[in-house]
Amino acid sequence: MASQALKTSQPSNPSQIPTTAQTPKASARTARKSAVRPRAKPGAVARAADTMLGRGIIQLLAVAVFFLAWEVAVRAGWLTEFLVGAPSGIWRVFLASMRDGSLPVDTWYTVIEAIIGFLIGTLMGSVAGLGLWYSAFVARLVEPFIVAINSVPKIALAPIVILWFGTGFVSKVALAVSLTALVALIAAYQAARDADPDLQALLASMGASKNRVFKSVIVPSTLPAIIGMFRINIGFALVGAVVGEFISSQRGLGHLIYSASSLYDLNTVWVGLFVLMFVGFLLYHVIDFAERRILPWRQVITTGQVQV
Amino acid sequence: MTAPEVQLSLDGIRKSFPGKGGPVPVLDGLTFDIYERDFVSIIGPSGCGKTTVFNVIAGLLEPDSGTMTFRGEVVPGLQGRVGYMMQKDLLFPWRTVLQNVMLGLEMKGVDRAQALDTAREYLSTFGLSGFENAYPKMLSGGMRQRTALIRTLIMDPDILLLDEPFSALDYQTRLYLEGVLLDAVETFHKTVVLVTHDIDEAVALSKRVVVLGNRPTKVKSVHEIGLDARSPIGARSDPRFSDYFQTLCGELEIQTRQRAA
Numbered sequence: 001m002a003s004q005a006l007k008t009s010q011p012s013n014p015s016q017i018p019t020t021a022q023t024p025k026a027s028a029r030t031a032r033k034s035a036v037r038p039r040a041k042p043g044a045v046a047r048a049a050d051t052m053l054g055r056g057i058i059q060l061l062a063v064a065v066f067f068l069a070w071e072v073a074v075r076a077g078w079l080t081e082f083l084v085g086a087p088s089g090i091w092r093v094f095l096a097s098m099r100d101g102s103l104p105v106d107t108w109y110t111v112i113e114a115i116i117g118f119l120i121g122t123l124m125g126s127v128a129g130l131g132l133w134y135s136a137f138v139a140r141l142v143e144p145f146i147v148a149i150n151s152v153p154k155i156a157l158a159p160i161v162i163l164w165f166g167t168g169f170v171s172k173v174a175l176a177v178s179l180t181a182l183v184a185l186i187a188a189y190q191a192a193r194d195a196d197p198d199l200q201a202l203l204a205s206m207g208a209s210k211n212r213v214f215k216s217v218i219v220p221s222t223l224p225a226i227i228g229m230f231r232i233n234i235g236f237a238l239v240g241a242v243v244g245e246f247i248s249s250q251r252g253l254g255h256l257i258y259s260a261s262s263l264y265d266l267n268t269v270w271v272g273l274f275v276l277m278f279v280g281f282l283l284y285h286v287i288d289f290a291e292r293r294i295l296p297w298r299q300v301i302t303t304g305q306v307q308v
Numbered sequence: 309m310t311a312p313e314v315q316l317s318l319d320g321i322r323k324s325f326p327g328k329g330g331p332v333p334v335l336d337g338l339t340f341d342i343y344e345r346d347f348v349s350i351i352g353p354s355g356c357g358k359t360t361v362f363n364v365i366a367g368l369l370e371p372d373s374g375t376m377t378f379r380g381e382v383v384p385g386l387q388g389r390v391g392y393m394m395q396k397d398l399l400f401p402w403r404t405v406l407q408n409v410m411l412g413l414e415m416k417g418v419d420r421a422q423a424l425d426t427a428r429e430y431l432s433t434f435g436l437s438g439f440e441n442a443y444p445k446m447l448s449g450g451m452r453q454r455t456a457l458i459r460t461l462i463m464d465p466d467i468l469l470l471d472e473p474f475s476a477l478d479y480q481t482r483l484y485l486e487g488v489l490l491d492a493v494e495t496f497h498k499t500v501v502l503v504t505h506d507i508d509e510a511v512a513l514s515k516r517v518v519v520l521g522n523r524p525t526k527v528k529s530v531h532e533i534g535l536d537a538r539s540p541i542g543a544r545s546d547p548r549f550s551d552y553f554q555t556l557c558g559e560l561e562i563q564t565r566q567r568a569a
Binding site: 196198199201202203204205206207208212216217220221223295296297 | 363366367368387388390392394396398400401402403404411412415416443445463469
């Protein structure tokens with residue numbers, strides 16, 4: 001449906017139509033000018049680089065330069081490998097831990113803890129937050145409690161969570177839930193409260209029930225904010241999983257980083273950090289992809305807009 | 309011409325809103341009739357509670373006292389029987405034009421295939437074919453308001469409640485949409501209640517104009533508009549147009565420079 005909508009939109013979109021307004025005289029003049037000085041317009045290089053491929057090359061180049069500089073600095077003795085590690089050492093650790101299977105297992109643990117924690121926390125929080133829309137009375141009643149609970153730094157709960165849920169898998173999920181649930185609740189409730197009252201009145205004038213208004217106005221109009229919150233929460237879920245592993249665990253990237261750093265094995269620490277970075281990056285883009293599929297109506301905004 | 313039949317009658321409608329120093333009365337015993345196939349404009353000083361009248365008729369607000377009689381039957385409000393249209397087009401941004409137009413039919417529980425057919429038919433009647441799958445963001449203001457008008461008409465409401473529907477549009481688009489509205493009202497035999505702050509628009513479109521007084525509001529006077537031209541431009545060029553305009557300005561106590569001198 002989305003692609004269909006975009007397709008039909010194109011003829012009506014002025015930016016897509018090639019400009020034919022140029023008079024023959026004017027085009028002849030520009031043709032003569034360009035014949036005299038066949039030079040690219042200013043900004044042409046920038047425009048050529050601003051494509052998917054162009055940007056990708058520049059970004060990869062930047063990463064390569066960074067690691068090269070790091071390696072050179074370590075080899076030249078400007079940096080101590082003992083304190084900062086070295087790209088070549090990181091690569092060696094990465095290959096070895098991939099070969100013996102320990103890195104995939106650690107990654108798997110952390111990712112699964114984070115994803116399950118994210119799903120449970122976000123789902124519970126969103127449902128509760130949207131549910132508060134039904135009763136302004138209940139919402140006002142529970143608001144101070146929500147604010148109070150939310151103002152506790154959730155990381156401070158970690159020791160209790162470990163005591164209650166053990167040192168295994170469940171405690172990490174619980175910590176991820178505790179970090180994500182209230183964020184989701186507050187975001188969903190705020191978005192539901194901001195939903196256009198006139199749209200709700202319109203539906204009511206058509207004879208719609210409260211459930212109907214919820215389904216047709218509240219849920220769709222809060223989706224952008226809720227999906228936006230997903231991006232924040234996927235990061236929080238990873239924080240929960242890793243911090244849980246720091247405190248007490250046998251497995252996971254947090255465990256890997258924590259135990260390696262206590263042995264001054266910086267290269268292994270970096271492997272853990274880079275894998276975490278990669279995982280977060282990947283999950284972010286999964287949400288990005290989901291957003292584009294779920295909210296096709298938000299995507300049309302940027303087409304044909306003036307860039308300032 | 310036979311005597312017009314009363315469709316909706318408001319009798320002594322009172323409504324107040326809670327304020328800092330106790331309840332603030334807004335409607336103070338509002339009484340007027342709306343006939344079958346009437347076109348009534350409600351004008352009044354700004355802040356006099358025009359929109360409150362609307363919300364009471366639509367059944368979105370409950371009056372403190374007073375009764376509403378619809379075709380001889382006392383009703384609490386006309387929920388589900390009115391088409392409501394505001395200055396904001398109130399199109400659902402996540403719905404395409406077609407889905408927006410179908411909204412009212414969905415609420416009524418009309419069969420989906422049938423609703424689709426009806427919606428397409430209306431869109432082509434009002435010149436919006438080819439935009440079925442466009443999202444509201446991609447349309448111009450006039451097209452959006454036209455879509456909103458179709459959404460209102462397609463539900464086949466007994467009464468159209470229009471709350472300054474065209475006041476956010478430029479003058480040309482407004483004249484055009486006023487024409488579209490008048491044609492549609494003729495074709496579909498609708499009763500229209502129009503709230504406007506624009507005396508010019510009230511005179512050009514209405515059969516009758518109800519003038520409200522300052523808050524707390526009562527009906528100050530009701531004026532029959534006897535212009536024969538049933539087009540917004542034709543009405544504005546009628547020689548009697550300016551008489552009506554002057555009279556209504558006088559009713560609203562708008563001070564013009566001439567008067568002051």
